[in-house]
Each structure stands twice: as C-alpha cells, then as structure tokens.
Amino acid sequence: MWQLLFFIFQNSEEIMLDDLDRRILRQLQADPEQPIPDLAERTGLSPARLTRRLDRLRDRGILRGIRGVIDWQALGYSVEVSLRVTLDKTQPNAFDEIIAAARDIPEVTEIQTFLGRVDLRLSVIARDMTHYQQLYRDRIMTLPHIADIEALMHVARLKANESLPI
Numbered sequence: 001m002w003q004l005l006f007f008i009f010q011n012s013e014e015i016m017l018d019d020l021d022r023r024i025l026r027q028l029q030a031d032p033e034q035p036i037p038d039l040a041e042r043t044g045l046s047p048a049r050l051t052r053r054l055d056r057l058r059d060r061g062i063l064r065g066i067r068g069v070i071d072w073q074a075l076g077y078s079v080e081v082s083l084r085v086t087l088d089k090t091q092p093n094a095f096d097e098i099i100a101a102a103r104d105i106p107e108v109t110e111i112q113t114f115l116g117r118v119d120l121r122l123s124v125i126a127r128d129m130t131h132y133q134q135l136y137r138d139r140i141m142t143l144p145h146i147a148d149i150e151a152l153m154h155v156a157r158l159k160a161n162e163s164l165p166i
Helices: 019-030 036-043 049-057 094-103 129-140
Strands: 001-005 065-066 079-087 107-113 120-127 146-153
Touching: 019 036, 019 049, 036 049, 079 094, 079 129, 094 107, 094 120, 120 129, 129 146
Parallel strands: none
Antiparallel strands: 001 065, 079 120, 079 146, 107 120
16 A cells, blocks of 8 residues: 655645646545556646656655555554653653654654643554563663653544545
C-alpha cells in the first residue's frame, strides 16, 4: 500500500492552489501508484505538463513524496499502546533528550508533542503483551525525564483516513 504525503499550510499561511492543482492532488490521493500517463489522462493534461505541475507542487512543499505503508499487523504485531507522558520540566533539555531516546526504539512508531498537562504521546507496537511488557520495562521506563506515564491500550481504529478535503 502506498500513501501520499503532502501539506497545504506553510508558515501558518495557506498556499493557494488552483483547480488543476486540486484535481491532481485528489487523483493522487485516490491512487498514488498510478503511472504518470494515466494521471495525465485523468487530469486532462499532457504527461509533460503534469510533470511540470508535480515538480512545482514539490518545490512549493505541498507534495512531499510517496511512501510505502507497511501493515505492521501482517508482520505479527498485535498490540498497540498509546503512552501519554508528562515530563519533569525542571530539566532544561527534557524534551530534546526524551525525543532523541524514544526515536531509538524501533517499536515506537509515532511521537507527538503537546501543550498542556500531557507533554508527549508515544505510539508503541508489540508482538504480544509479553513483548509489550518487556519493552515497557526495558526501554520505555528507562527514557529520561518521565514524571508520569499513562498507557492506553488500543482496541479499534475506527477511522484512519489521511486524505485531505481538497
């Protein structure tokens, strides 16, 4: 499975897209693997003009690329946990140090930062509960500057759509 990566906001200002840009992005969201000639036909452009448009979207930072999305469950991971972490903010480099350490844990699939009571959210996958408990004891609890941590066991993903309404 492939997933299209793009964004429309840059420096807090919306980048203006014309109807043709929007048509191209909608087609790419629907089928990011389609060949250039097919995409050109669907958008009413010649392959050369489409390529120039795609280059312009990349140069403007709107179209970031195409990546492979791996179904981790198909590889034997059956547990997903969301960890809400509150840091000891008396340490001046707490954020930088925990983020750097969490990036070194392969089972941490996502790191988000927040303003408020919770400082970070880590998404963690594991093969089973025994594997998760081992990760939690040996890797998660050794992360620096943790003041409090709350584990939320993932039960179901009800919506996972990264397509934008363009």
